Amino acid sequence: MTKTADIVIIGGGMQGMASAYYLSQKGLKTILIEQGDIANGTTSRSDGDAFVSDTNPGYMTFFAKAAAMEFDTLARDLDCDFEWIKRGCVLLIENEAELEIAKKQYEAKRKNGIEIRLMDQKEVHYDEPNTTPDIIAGLEFTEGGSLNPMLLSFGLGNAILKMGGELRPYTKAMGFEIDQKGSVAKVLTDNGDILTDKVVLAAGVWSADIARLAGINLPITAMKGDLLVVEPEVYITRRKTMEFGYNIVRNEYGTKRSVTPFMEAHGIGFLIEPTLSNNALIGFSKYPVNSTLSNNMVIRAIAKRAIRFFPILKDMNIIRTYSGVRPWTPDHEPIVSDTQINGFYISSGHCGNGIMYSPFSGKLISQMVCGEETDIDITPLSLSRFEDNIKL
């Protein structure tokens, strides 16, 4: 039986495109299948940033820093301007309780080699004069930046094609054929079958459904987020600015912020990110709903929270809102792993940091598939950490 492809990548978002890119670089004949258009799912509904500000100190911070640095390499290697701008970010601290957590993070992350700075009240207001006066401190990350994930996906796509890979948009994975030895033999799609002995599942929120077709139980669920787009040509901040509470919400520290019960239940907080298109994005929310329709009540709550941090926003207009679903895992860390099926790999569940993690995850997957030593130990990201969840 002749193979059609050395490896099939399922998913045409950032994870899939990055995986296919690095695998093609290794000389593998890759075919990428995607149920819609390239960059059609969460990739196009993200805020497109790569900051090391919201990981827990330790392993994931090392991972994030290495991931953020991959964009420099891509910006150099790809024939595509994906609007990669490194301007760092600032986290605004509301009260003493947050300051305590922030101080601990500052110490721990500094030891992890992160360029981080604790700013006092005066400095914060000098740095971002539009901030509301009662912000007591700030945490500055000078590394990291923002990018346009859609342009990067298309850029990776062109590079994949140049290396002899194949992209098949509007092609849906319908099942897998596993041989007697427990190895991948075939990927079934609604557009013809593909003979291959390796598969990378990088379908984000849709990964769990697809993995189930191969008998793998993936603990990935949808975590919705909403964003507001501010009218262009207004100056609000110099760079990405968000409430320190984001860390509390994302990593579920349990500390209570002074927000309404509705805001608490929907994980609503503040971030603002100026984009290269002269718009600014305002977020954020985090609640377990699988829908990309904007929720009016959530949008209103985000607006309210935004005014609390930047009163100047009151006079500005929202031209658009959009929502996406993050692929969430029980411990908020990604799954970059092999599985009990030979040749079946997973790069998914990157929670709220999928754009940042994608090139690095793709690189790690390519190293794992080729049996090379990975740039960083990836056993902490193995699917087997959720052993209780896995039923054959």
Added chain:
Amino acid sequence: MNTILQNAYPSIEEIAGCNCFPSDERFLRGSVAVIECIQEIPCNPCEAACKHGAIEIGNSITNRPVLKEDLCTGCGACVSKCPGLAIFIVNREYNEKEAAVTFPHEYLPLPKKGQEVDAVNRTGNIVCKGIVIQVNNSANNDCTTVITLAIPKEYANEVRGMKRLDREDAKALHECICNKTGNTDDTIVCRCEEVTSQQIKDAILDGAVSLTGIKRRTRAGMGLCQGRTCQKIISRMLCGMTGLTEDKIDPDTARPPVKPVSIAVLGGDEND
């Protein structure tokens, strides 16, 4: 009640009620301007357009125009100058059986002289056939084409336009327009984000088969107007290049709010 506020077009009663309709005696003398401007809009280009002093607005700009029918020669200079497209030239005495109605027509493609077209009334419904006797595209009209139709006399008070022609030849037409303007590909299609025709074409060649696909590649439709201006043009370009028919092209994802809303309004106290 049939009013312009309800229907977006004036009723015969409303037009008659504004004392601007030429008298039957004046109609007997041939072409005359019929000004169907019934609202007190702050607007007066018609007054300056008439070289014969036949249209008067007066000191208050919200006055309705008054036609001095004896001064009107029916020359039609005012037709293209009315921003509301509310002025017509009617000649009930065009010949024994037919009247001639002149109206502004801002749709492409344009009809040809001698062509038979569907004549429509103020509501846009077809009332009879008409023969195009003039297509006036003079520089003075400033890109508003003025068309004159010959129609059966009995419809002279009713016919106020013609049915828009099918765009079966839209591609050829597009090329014709492009040849006229020269630089096709620098033509800006999405004005908010300044996306050119060439960028849209490149996105389609790159594999975009939907409005969303083009948007993600170029930002077309992501600006202040949220694609209201360019979506139609882009879907036509998509049809032309991919061979898809327009009904196969899904509209872009609608994203609230419908128009820009201030953050203060959104962040009000309602949701506590």
